[in-house]
Amino acid sequence: MLRGPAFDEMTDPAGGPRPAWAALQSWLDATPLDLLHRKHGEAEALFRRLGITFYLYGDGAAAERMIPFDVLPRILSAAEWSTIERGCIQRVRALNMFLHDIYHEQEILRAGRIPPDLVIGNRAYRPEMAGVDLPGKVYSHIAGIDIVRTGPDDFLVLEDNLRTPSGVSYMLENRETTMRLFPDLFAGMSVRPVGSYPDQLLQNLRAVAPPGRPDPAVVLLTPGRLNAAYFEHVFLAEQMGVELVEGRDLFVDGGRIFMRTTGGPEQIDVIYRRIDDDFLDPLAFDPESVLGVAGLLSVVRGGGVTLANAIGAGVADDKAIYSFVPEIVRFYLGEEPVLANVPSYLLRNPEDCRYVLEHLDELVVKEVHGSGGHGMLIGPKASRQEREAYRARILADPAAFMAQPTLALSTCPTLVEDGIAPRHVDLRPFVLSGEVTSLVPGAFTRVALPEGSLVVNSSQGGGTKDTWVLDA
Amino acid sequence: MLSRSAENLYWMSRYIERAENAARVLDVSYRMSLMPAAAPKESLYWQPAIEIGNDPAAFRARFGEAGQSNVLRFTVLDRSNPSSVYSCIRAARENARAERTRISSEMWEALNETWLAVADLDAARLDTWGLRAFFDWVKSRSHLFRGVTVGTALQDDAFHFIRIGTFIERADSTARILDVKYHVLLPSGEEAGGSVDYYQWGALLRSVSAFRAYRNVYRREIAPWRVAELLILHPAFPRSLAACLAGVDRTLGLLAPSGRLECVRLAGELYADLRYGKIDDIFRSGLHEFLEDFIGRNNRLAGQLQSDFMMSSVVE
Numbered sequence: 012m013l014r015g016p017a018f019d020e021m022t023d024p025a026g027g028p029r030p031a032w033a034a035l036q037s038w039l040d041a042t043p044l045d046l047l048h049r050k051h052g053e054a055e056a057l058f059r060r061l062g063i064t065f066y067l068y069g070d071g072a073a074a075e076r077m078i079p080f081d082v083l084p085r086i087l088s089a090a091e092w093s094t095i096e097r098g099c100i101q102r103v104r105a106l107n108m109f110l111h112d113i114y115h116e117q118e119i120l121r122a123g124r125i126p127p128d129l130v131i132g133n134r135a136y137r138p139e140m141a142g143v144d145l146p147g148k149v150y151s152h153i154a155g156i157d158i159v160r161t162g163p164d165d166f167l168v169l170e171d172n173l174r175t176p177s178g179v180s181y182m183l184e185n186r187e188t189t190m191r192l193f194p195d196l197f198a199g200m201s202v203r204p205v206g207s208y209p210d211q212l213l214q215n216l217r218a219v220a221p222p223g224r225p226d227p228a229v230v231l232l233t234p235g236r237l238n239a240a241y242f243e244h245v246f247l248a249e250q251m252g253v254e255l256v257e258g259r260d261l262f263v264d265g266g267r268i269f270m271r272t273t274g275g276p277e278q279i280d281v282i283y284r285r286i287d288d289d290f291l292d293p294l295a296f297d298p299e300s301v302l303g304v305a306g307l308l309s310v311v312r313g314g315g316v317t318l319a320n321a322i323g324a325g326v327a328d329d330k331a332i333y334s335f336v337p338e339i340v341r342f343y344l345g346e347e348p349v350l351a352n353v354p355s356y357l358l359r360n361p362e363d364c365r366y367v368l369e370h371l372d373e374l375v376v377k378e379v380h381g382s383g384g385h386g387m388l389i390g391p392k393a394s395r396q397e398r399e400a401y402r403a404r405i406l407a408d409p410a411a412f413m414a415q416p417t418l419a420l421s422t423c424p425t426l427v428e429d430g431i432a433p434r435h436v437d438l439r440p441f442v443l444s445g446e447v448t449s450l451v452p453g454a455f456t457r458v459a460l461p462e463g464s465l466v467v468n469s470s471q472g473g474g475t476k477d478t479w480v481l482d483a
Numbered sequence: 484m485l486s487r488s489a490e491n492l493y494w495m496s497r498y499i500e501r502a503e504n505a506a507r508v509l510d511v512s513y514r515m516s517l518m519p520a521a522a523p524k525e526s527l528y529w530q531p532a533i534e535i536g537n538d539p540a541a542f543r544a545r546f547g548e549a550g551q552s553n554v555l556r557f558t559v560l561d562r563s564n565p566s567s568v569y570s571c572i573r574a575a576r577e578n579a580r581a582e583r584t585r586i587s588s589e590m591w592e593a594l595n596e597t598w599l600a601v602a603d604l605d606a607a608r609l610d611t612w613g614l615r616a617f618f619d620w621v622k623s624r625s626h627l628f629r630g631v632t633v634g635t636a637l638q639d640d641a642f643h644f645i646r647i648g649t650f651i652e653r654a655d656s657t658a659r660i661l662d663v664k665y666h667v668l669l670p671s672g673e674e675a676g677g678s679v680d681y682y683q684w685g686a687l688l689r690s691v692s693a694f695r696a697y698r699n700v701y702r703r704e705i706a707p708w709r710v711a712e713l714l715i716l717h718p719a720f721p722r723s724l725a726a727c728l729a730g731v732d733r734t735l736g737l738l739a740p741s742g743r744l745e746c747v748r749l750a751g752e753l754y755a756d757l758r759y760g761k762i763d764d765i766f767r768s769g770l771h772e773f774l775e776d777f778i779g780r781n782n783r784l785a786g787q788l789q790s791d792f793m794m795s796s797v798v799e
Contacts, residue, residue, distance in 0.1 A: 059599070060592055236581055249584040260487050271486040273640060273738070273792040 017419040018162050019433055020085065031088035031481055038196050039083075039424070039431065047426050050192045051082050057188060078181065079474035084189055085423045085436060085456045086200075092452055092480045095158065095166055095440060098350030099450055101340060103154045103442040106173060106327045108343040110150035114140050114323065124342055125335050130326060134380060137288065137323030139295060143312050145321055146219040147446065152319035153212065153283075154442040155179075155455075158350070160421035167353045167418075169437065171336065173328040174320060175285045178455035178475075179441045180243035183208060183250075185477035186453065201482035205453035208441070209250035212283075215445025216251075219317045220280040227280035230254045230270065232261070234286050234302045244285050258286070263306035268316045281317045288322050330379045330413050331357060353418060359410035367414045368405065371398045376405065376414045389465065391417050420465055423476065425458055435459045436476065437467050452480040488582055489644045490793040495578035496632075496648035499594070502571035503625035504656035505558055508532050510618040511690040516551065518682060529554040534663045535656075537566045552606075555614075560604060568621060572601050587635040590628065597624045643734045644792075650734070651785050654727035655778060657691060661714050662774040664690075665707065684710060691722045711770060712762040724777060725757040731784070738792070746787040753780050 021032040028036035058077050087095070112118055113130050120127045130136055155176030157169045186205055190197050213229065220227030233244040235257050248255035260271055261279065269276035284291065290300040295308035310316050326332065334355050340348045356363035356374075367374055376388040388401040405412050422433035440454040456476040457467035467473040509532055516528040529549040533542045536558060546553040561567040565574070576598035583591055600620075609617060629649070636642045664687045684705045688694040693713060700717065701709050717723045732754040735747050765773045 060595065061588075236577065245580075245583045254485055254488075255584055256485060257487065260485055271794070273484050273486055273489045273644075 017433070017435060018160060018165075018421040020160070020421050020423050020436075031086045031091075034200050035084070035086060035196070038199070044430060047082060047431075051080075051426055054080050054082055054188050054192060057191070058184075061184075078469045079460060080185065080188065081425050081434075081458055081460075081474050081476045082189070082192060083424055083426055083431070084477040084479045085438075086479045086481065088481055089483050091166075094164075094349060095438075095454075096450060096452070098166070098168075098348070099154075099156050099440055099442045100448050101344065101346065101349050102156060102168065102171070102336065103151065103444060104448050105340040105343045106154070106171065106336070107148065107150050107444060107448075109339045110173075110321070110324055110327050111145075111148045112343075113326065115142065119339070119342055122342070124338050125332070129329075129331050129335075133326045133329055133331070135288070135323065135325035135329055137326075139308060139312065140321070140323040144314070146221065146317055147444075149219055149319075149444045150321040150324040151327070152215060152219065152321075152444050153179075154320075154444070155439045156442060158438045158440070159353070159418055160436075160438070161418055162421075166350055166438075168336070168350050169353055169415075170330070171328040171333065172439075174287065174325045176439070176441065177240040177243050177285075178439055178457075179208060180246040181475045182441070182453050182455045182478065184246070185475055189477040200479065202479045203452035203482055205451045208443075208451045208453075209247060211443055211449065211451065212247070213251040213253070215443050216281045216283055216317075216319055218445040219319065221314050221317060224280045228270075228278065229281040229283065230256045230261075230279050232256055232258070232282050232284040232286055234290070238285070240285065247283075253283075258301065258303045261304045261307075263304060263310055266310060266313050266315045268304065268307065268310050279316060281319065283319045288325060291318075291322065330355075330377060331359070334413075353415050356414040358405060358412040358414065363414075364405070364409045367412075368402060371402060373417060374414045375417050376401060376412055379411055379413050389417065392465075417465070420459075420467075423456075423458065425460070425474075425476075427460075427462075432462070434462075435465050435467070438478070454478045484585075484640050486793045488585055488641065490789065491578040491582045492585060492641055493644045493648040493788070493793075495575050495582070495594075496645045497652040498571045498575035498578065499625050499628055500649050500652040501566060501656070502568045502575065503622055504653070504660075505536070505566065505568050505571065506618040506621035506625075507690045507692075508535050508660060509555070509558060510615070510622075511686045512554070513551075513614050513618070514689075515683070515686055525550045531663050532558060535659045538564070555609065556606065559609065559617075560606060569601055569604060572598055572621075582641075585641045587631070587637075589631045589635045593624070593628045593631045597628070640738060643738050647731055647734050647738075647788065650727040650730040651781065651788075653722055654724050654731075654781050657714055657722050657724060657727070658774050658778050658781070660687070660690060661711060662771060662778075665711065665770060681705060693720060693722065696720050708762060708766060711765070715765065715773075716757060716760055716762060718758070725754075725760075728754040728757050744787075744791045746784060746791045749780070749784045749787050753777075753784060 021028055021036065023029050055077070058080060109119065113120065113136070119125055120130060151173035153176060155172040155178065157172065158166050159169050160166050182205055216229045217227050229251070230253055231244055231248040231251070233241060233255055235241065238244070244255060254270065256270055262269055262271070264276070268279045268282070270279050286302050289297045291303040292305065292307040293300045293303055294305050296303075308322065311318055311322060334352065334357060337348045337352055340346060356367050358364040358367055367376065371388070372390045374390045376390070378386045388397065390398065393401070420435040420437060423436050424431050425434035436456050436458045438454050438456055440450050442448060442450045456478045457469070457473045458476050459465055459467045459472070460474045461472055464472065512528045512532045516525065526549045529551055532554055533539045533549050536542070541564065542549070542557050546557065557564055557567065559568045562569060564570060576594050579586060579591055579594045632642070632645060636645070684707065685694060688697050688705070688710060691714065697705065697710065697713055700713060700720070703709065713720055713723065715724050718725050718729065720726055728750065731750045735750050739747055
């Protein structure tokens with residue numbers, strides 16, 4: 012599983028297409044390459060015209076960029092999807108129960124299944140939320156589960172994103188784009204639709220409003236135009252028909268949250284926030300934040316407004332908690348996990364630490380609290396000096412790191428300059444929790460475009476693909 | 484609607500209107516400078532374009548005497564001048580970007596395409612483009628945006644704030660153009676009539692798309708006081724101060740039907756002066772003084788709009 016050639020999702024070892032990909036393969040055989048390149052150009056022009064962009068930070072100035080789009084869809088069979096769907100729902104249900112528990116009775120800690128300091132001493136644990144009852148006991152209303160594939164039946168969870176996961180707009184826009192570019196191909200295959208995502212999300216958000224508000228007002232709170240995911244915030248607000256607000260549009264009065272409108276203040280019931288905990292409330296968290304709303308935490312604690320996702324949800328997607336998720340699933344649901352974790356080493360354990368330091372050239376080492384693919388070491392690709400520099404960082408604070416084997420991520424056919432070539436991909440389905448936990452049949456597929464690259468992050472040369480889940 | 488949205492939409496339309504008006508003024512300066520009887524001093528044609536703008540002092544400090552290349556650099560290309568055509572288009576597009584949920588996708592695309600065409604504009608590219616072609620393009624993009632707005636936007640409060648932005652900015656621009664040009668063309672004490680240069684007045688009218696309107700309304704030779712009357716008081720000419728304030732007054736009637744807001748009173752008062760004003764009275768008390776007073780009152784009205792609609796925080 013760890014070494015050897017990557018699993019090719021389209022082509023089986025005998026050289027023929029796997030069943031779910033057969034239609035695409037024969038379509039590709041009949042389609043000239045220059046047509047694909049022309050379609051790629053059309054897609055780029057379309058994205059640029061629609062302004063589907065994100066911001067990249069560097070050297071002080073923010074540059075507006077487009078995430079490269081690969082025109083060839085990634086295909087998942089009904090059976091493959093069924094595994095992913097069951098596994099994600101199971102995982103997110105358990106994680107929400109875990110979050111409720113650690114902010115209430117803490118049974119899992121008392122049962123000795125997780126070291127308490129990993130939870131209570133965690134930077135993302137918010138003691139302010141202890142004892143606060145949330146509608147439906149939901150903490151992570153929108154979860155993005157990052158999944159990698161290493162074999163025909165091997166879907167592994169690489170990371171849970173329970174705070175403010177982004178990318179769902181690409182799932183929806185990429186679908187619009189492939190349908191427009193290749194109507195004949197799309198029509199010839201039975202692809203399950205993803206377009207109901209915004210409706211499902213809105214329905215869930217309304218369902219978790221504070222009780223006693225028959226027609227709850229929902230808003231989407233964005234850090235603003237310079238945020239990397241601003242396009243997505245606009246897109247989702249538009250699709251749901253809710254106001255897109257910034258912190259300065261909101262204020263607290265008498266235990267309630269209001270929005271400043273041209274007709275005077277209007278009360279808000281549910282905030283789908285795309286701002287990190289630290290910046291939500293300058294009175295409670297980072298006092299320098301100008302993105303949040305002064306007094307918001309006290310309103311949340313008093314039940315005057317529901318935040319999605321809840322404050323403090325991040326403790327459950329921490330890379331140190333990650334290795335305990337299978338245990339969390341067993342503890343709360345009494346079931347075996349459908350989706351396995353990628354084996355990982357916590358460097359806080361001296362044994363793991365020793366092993367990792369001896370095998371730096373084989374492993375991927377990450378910061379426990381890091382995200383976005385930054386600050387990590389990909390052992391096999393790193394130079395000797397890079398490895399030695401990283402070793403020094405580890406020795407300075409072992410507990411801040413975790414390590415995983417270098418996975419041979421599966422590949423999908425991707426349009427490159429001189430033809431079609433396999434490129435490594437991952438998968439992020441979005442799991443929605445309200446009265447029930449569900450996901451639409453689709454996902455955000457990221458593809459590492461440079462040959463041999465395993466880094467799919469959009470800030471580091473990753474692109475996206477449409478993800479087709481077949482009906483049968 | 485959200486106060487900040489109202490503010491963004493209002494400024495979106497003010498900025499696109501401002502870009503259009505800058506292009507109009509520059510177009511006239513450029514045309515005049517090409518006349519066979521061009522003046523001995525280049526600055527005579529280009530200085531007014533600076534005076535009409537929002538910050539003549541900043542220009543003087545940086546460039547001194549106005550000439551074609553420094554005026555174009557400042558009023559078209561300059562990234563640090565917030566009223567340059569480049570900055571206006573960027574600001575209009577940024578405001579639109581913040582309100583993509585409020586405007587139609589056609590509006591966004593029209594503005595975004597406009598921005599993409601000027602995003603890397605510099606002196607060399609402007610030269611290749613051609614000045615006349617560029618000014619015409621800016622005007623037509625503004626026309627397109629306005630047309631797309633009227634043709635596709637939901638006519639709700641968002642639409643009304645967009646319209647008000649256009650009226651306020653246009654009234655300000657017409658008043659500035661008239662004020663500056665009138666005094667350049669007709670130094671105080673000079674007899675109106677004889678020495679008036681037909682081309683110069685024709686150019687002034689063209690800068691506000693009023694040449695043909697003047698002919699149709701007056702059917703007479705061009706006379707300075709009639710030009711002033713058309714641009715200040717004529718209710719049917721869409722760039723006149725009276726027409727702009729009628730637009731503000733009418734739109735505020737839709738936005739604040741109760742009429743209790745201070746901005747409604749200010750707009751009504753200013754409109755009434757134009758609706759019932761007489762050009763003879765305006766000249767008797769001084770055209771320049773009248774226009775200066777108008778620009779000040781129009782600005783106060785704009786400020787009041789901001790505080791009445793765009794900063795609410797009192798829970799009733």
